[in-house]
Amino acid sequence: MMPRMTDGTSDPLPDGLMDAFWDYEAALMSDDLEALDRLFAPGPATLRTDAAGTLVGHDQISAFRGGRGGAPRRTVVDIQVQVVDAANALVVATTELVRGGRGAQTQLWQRRPEGWVVTAAHVAVTPPAIDIRVWRVVGDPLVSGAEDGPLARETVAVKDLFAVAGQKVGAGSPAYLAAAPVENRSARAVQKLLDAGADVTGIARTDEFAWSLFGDNGHYGTPPNVHAPRRLPGGSTSGSATATSLGHTTIGLGTDTGGSIRVPSSWQGLWGIRTSRNAVARDGLLALAPTFDTVGWVTRDADLLARVGDVLLPPAPPPATSDVVLATDLLALAAPDVRAAIEEFARGWGNVVREPFDAHDLDTWRTTFTLVQSAEAWKQHATWVASRLHTLTPAVRGRFEAAARLDPAEVNAAAESLTGVRLEIRHRVADRIVLLPSTPTVAPLPGSADQSLRETMLGLTSIAGIGGLPALNVPLRTADGLPCGVCLVAAPGRDRDLLALARTIPRPA
Incomplete structure (x- = not known):
């Protein structure tokens, strides 16, 4: 293919430029990482950007390529070249994707002693009509809400654990979905949102059986994290959270057993609430661990978060004032x-008391939580899972296998101690608002989230889980601009207090 000069002239192209371009294209199609590294300029100033965000520096670009498993197959159909000078040129190429649709790439090439290299690149491809990493099924809308109501014109992404009339519950598992019946009626929480005027846009992805905190989905692909590009989205309400972050919906309906609202809220810069145990009916919801399962939701602003609470939560007395403790x-x-x-x-809030929570037993609490959760998960799903472990992703399969081997005496001891731990946690919270990290870190890169992070995170999130407490994530940002969150925890039944308080907190810049 003969490249064309953008100014319409027939001036010759700089020597070697198009040879380098075609070497790069061949390396891309064969996923030749060594050649790709060589053809991108070394150093911290090299750029590559796409819809997910910008990678800065050769090392970041190389790491991205090494983890993606190759680029989509394509054919170059047009090339335009704008020569800046003898050592610099802009190459714009249009491509046709084998899977359908078109793409484009813009590359700034520079001649160096070692040859032509790319110093900056922008890549664009036609987005899929439905991003299957985010959605299992979607409509326009999938289910219409009432014509009027307090949530009229709001849109909902429903986590794939809730029954939606006319649809199946897939639980993040292709095998479970295939065998699932079509639901005759919607879960009560879903129906309340519909009755309030909200439309259900679709059913969003969840981690398998909602037994995860990271959101990396081995079956359907990991939902993107728009506010922390190329980082994990947080699970297991990952699909609903991503749909809300992307602006596909205004409300993400989910669940929180061990942090599955708080983690994606923190990592994706969303407001999110895990409600008090039994504050919102769980009819029509596929359980994981009923002792800890709660309904929750995420939004992009605190006002809508509270308006959803007005629909789903039971009436409560006027908000009470409380000491705020960090x-x-x-x-x-x-x-x-x-x-x-x-x-x-905390400094910006004003009169925040700083004192320890006296969580010297945090590891014991986490262990108690994990034992009871695992035992209940096995009890809930053993009949189906036992003969289908091979269909599960390795991490979730490992958790079910470990649950099947639990010592009943150990589980009974943990269950018996749970009441005492719950009372102890509630006593420490008392009538105060307690601030703690929603997550101990910003969203990790794929492959870097390990068991240590999971245990630290569960230590923090299990406090509200064991206590049956409401917990609300306020989105913050680090100095580097990455999302994180502070969690507001209160006594059981004070969900509306937290939501009213959230309305008074300005969104951090």
Whole structure:
């Protein structure tokens, strides 16, 4: 293919430029990482950007390529070249994708002693009509709400655990979805939103059986994190949270057993609330661990978060005033950048008391939570899972296998101690609002989230889980601009107090 000069002249192209371009294209199609690294300029100033965000520096670009598993197959159909000078040129290429649709790439090439290299690149492709990483099924809308109501014209992404009339519950598992019946009626929480005027846009992805905190989905692809590009979205309400972050919907309906509202809210810069245990009916909801399962939701602003609460939560007395306490020992579990963001938030709030939560038993609490959760998950799903473990992703399969091997005596001891731990947590919260990190870190890169992070995170999130407490994420940002969150925890039944308080908190710039 003969490239064309953008100014319409027939001036010759700089020597070697198009050879380098075609070498790059061949390397891209064969996923030749060594050649791709060589053809991109070394150093921290090299840029590559697409709809997900900008990668800065050769190292970031190389790491991205190494983890994506190759680029979409394509054919170059047009090339335009604008020569800046003998050592610099802009190449714009139009491509046709094998899967359908068109794409474009813009590359700034520079001649160096070692040859032509790309110093900056922008890549664009036709987006899919439905992003299957985010949605299982979607409509326009999928289910219409009432013509009028307090949530009229709002839109909802429903986590794939809730029954939606006329649809199946898939639970994030292709095998479970295939065998699931079509639901005759919607879950009560879904129906209340519909009755209030909200439309259900679609059913959003969840981590398998909602037993995850990171949101990396091995079956359908990991939902993107628009506010922390190329980082994990947080699970298991990952699809609903991403749909809300992307602006596909205004409300993400989900669940929170061990942090599945608070984690994606924190990592994606959303407002989110896990409600008090049994505050919102769970009829029509596929359970994981009924002792800890709660309904929750995420939004992009605090006012809508509270308006959803007006629909789903039971009536409550007028909001009560409370001391606000920053739990210093829990704050110490957060990474320095998250800790600094929370400290700044607390200073801006005013009269925040700093004192420890006295969580010296945090590891024991987490272990108690994990044992009871695992035992209940196995009890809920053993009949279906036992003969289908091979259909599950490795992490979730491992959790079910471990649950099947639990010592009943150990589980009974944990269940018996749970009441005492719950009372202890509620006593420490009392009538105060307690601040703690929603997550100990910003969203990690794929492959970097390990068991240590999971355990630290569960230590923080299990406090509200064991206590049956409402917990609300306020979105913050670190000094580097990455989302994180501070969690407001209160006594059971004080959900509306937290939502009213959230309305008074300005969104951080």
